[in-house]
Amino acid sequence: MDKRDRAEIFRDRLSAQMAATGLTRSALARATGVDRSTVAQLLAADAARLPNAHLAAECARVLGVSSDWLLGLSDWPERPGDVFAAAMTVTEAARSSADAQLHDWHREAAGYKIRHVPATLPDVLKTEPLMNWEYSKFLGRTPEQAIGASQDRLGLLGGQMSDYEIAISIGELRAFAAGAGYYQGLSAEIRRAQLDYLITTARDLFPSLRLFLFDARRVFSAPVTVFGSFLGVVYVGRFYLAFRSRDRVRSLTEHFDNLIREADVDARDVPVWLEALRAELPEA
Numbered sequence: 001m002d003k004r005d006r007a008e009i010f011r012d013r014l015s016a017q018m019a020a021t022g023l024t025r026s027a028l029a030r031a032t033g034v035d036r037s038t039v040a041q042l043l044a045a046d047a048a049r050l051p052n053a054h055l056a057a058e059c060a061r062v063l064g065v066s067s068d069w070l071l072g073l074s075d076w077p078e079r080p081g082d083v084f085a086a087a088m089t090v091t092e093a094a095r096s097s098a099d100a101q102l103h104d105w106h107r108e109a110a111g112y113k114i115r116h117v118p119a120t121l122p123d124v125l126k127t128e129p130l131m132n133w134e135y136s137k138f139l140g141r142t143p144e145q146a147i148g149a150s151q152d153r154l155g156l157l158g159g160q161m162s163d164y165e166i167a168i169s170i171g172e173l174r175a176f177a178a179g180a181g182y183y184q185g186l187s188a189e190i191r192r193a194q195l196d197y198l199i200t201t202a203r204d205l206f207p208s209l210r211l212f213l214f215d216a217r218r219v220f221s222a223p224v225t226v227f228g229s230f231l232g233v234v235y236v237g238r239f240y241l242a243f244r245s246r247d248r249v250r251s252l253t254e255h256f257d258n259l260i261r262e263a264d265v266d267a268r269d270v271p272v273w274l275e276a277l278r279a280e281l282p283e284a
Helices: 003-021 025-032 036-043 053-063 080-087 100-108 128-139 144-158 170-178 188-204 246-261 267-279
Strands: 088-092 113-117 163-169 209-214 224-227 231-235 239-243
Touching: 003 036, 003 053, 025 036, 025 053, 100 224, 100 231, 100 239, 113 246, 128 188, 163 170, 163 246, 170 188, 170 209, 170 267, 188 209, 188 267, 209 246, 209 267, 224 246, 231 246, 239 246
Parallel strands: 113 163, 163 209
Antiparallel strands: 088 239, 113 224, 224 231, 231 239
16 A cells, blocks of 8 residues: 555544544643654644554554554454454353343344254243243243243344244254153143244244254254344353354354254244144143
8 A cells, every 4th residue: 555545544543533532632642652743743634654663553552443453454443352352252141031131132133134043942932831930940030021031032023123043953842842851840731832832933923933943963053143244142051152253153154054954844844843743742
């Protein structure tokens, strides 16, 4: 890049960041240890002057940006450490769909495609009796907030604000229907009602909501949610690992899309598959 062009980029970015932070020329001069006239020369409209490395670094430090960005060598204003911190965060996770952070992420993604692999059955599609059993029995807390939060998320689908794809393990659904493993002790009545609700919802909200069923013996996934193209979240139990790096989000998106390609049951066929599973449960 021509020196004059780079000097213009530096001048524009320096001026913009000073305005954004409310820093005057005098204050910048004092903070960087130079004369006010030096700052004035850097900001002069017809100047082709670039600062030396020390002054560029000092200006970046005072303004809270990277010197590479000021000099036009990077499109990211964040300093290297800040870029890494923003690219991945570790957020404590409550074992409830009422988790405020989870709710905020869904709100942020309203209008974007959401891709989701749940840890058990998807919270957004659980009935109130199932949530009452799950959250009261195992967490010692009332499930009202979790129910309300799930209904809000389902409302985003009903209002066609979001496009939702959910990949569910076939083994998880079979364990649920049998009342085995995690679902041991869950009454057949609740299981029947839950399957009826899944069937109805999968049919009524298609194609805004698309369920895909995969065989975890062939393809595996940890619980993960991808919000649009800007956020990918992996659930590890006590924590969420949240990624905003473009490359990381793209990798998680490709992982999810592979689950869809390998799915044993396509979204159009899920209601029929669930009806067959439901038929295996004895009536009361």
